[in-house]
Amino acid sequence: AQSVTQPDIHITVSEGASLELRCNYSYGATPYLFWYVQSPGQGLQLLLKYFSGDTLVQGIKGFEAEFKRSQSSFNLRKPSVHWSDAAEYFCAVGARAAGNKLTFGGGTRVLVKP
C-alpha cells in the first residue's frame, strides 16, 4: 500500500530565508509524486510533480523538489520565502493505475515571520 510521511507538522521561517519541507513515501514501484499547497479558504493547488526523468523538478512560485529514490524522498525547497508562502503544504503519491488516486501526507503548515 502506498503511504506518505511529512515529518514536520509546523515550520516557522523568516521572510527571505530558505525553506525545505520533507516528504518520504512508500510505494512498490516508481511513484508519481506531487506537492500541493493550500492557502486558507482555498482548494489544493499543484506546485509541481514528478513522473520520470530529471529528478530535480521546477514548479510554480519559485519552488523546486528533488526526487531521491535511494531515500524514498521528495523534498520541497524554496531559496527565499515570501510572506505569501504562508500556507499548508501537502506531499502526495499517485498510484500507477488508471484511477490514479492520490495518497496524501499529513501536511506541513508554514508560518512566515516578517
Added chain:
Amino acid sequence: EPEVTQTPSHQVTQMGQEVILRCVPISNHLYFYWYRQILGQKVEFLVSFYNNEISEKSEIFDDQFSVERPDGSNFTLKIRSTKLEDSAMYFCASKPTQELGNEQFFGPGTRLTVL
C-alpha cells in the same frame, strides 16, 4: 482559467439527515474524485469515477455514500444518513484524461458539520 467549483462552501446538518455535496468539475475532464479531510488529519481518498461508474473506492466509502453525475456538468456526493464522524472538509477533484500521472485539479472544498 477553468476551475473546479463546489457548493455549498459550508453545510451544517443534523445527525441522521441526508446531505448532497455538489461539484462542477472542469469542462471536458473525464475523471472525477472525492476526498475528505477530517480536522487535523490527512486528506483521504474516498472515490474515483469514470465513464459514469465508480472506478475505485476506499473502505471509508461504505453504503452510506453514493456518487452521481446527473448531467453533463455536476458531480455529487450523497451521504444518506450522516454521522458525527462525517464532519470534515470534502474536496472534489477532476482530471482531464486517462493518462497516468495527470494532475488532479481540486475545488475549494465543502465544510460539512454534523451536529
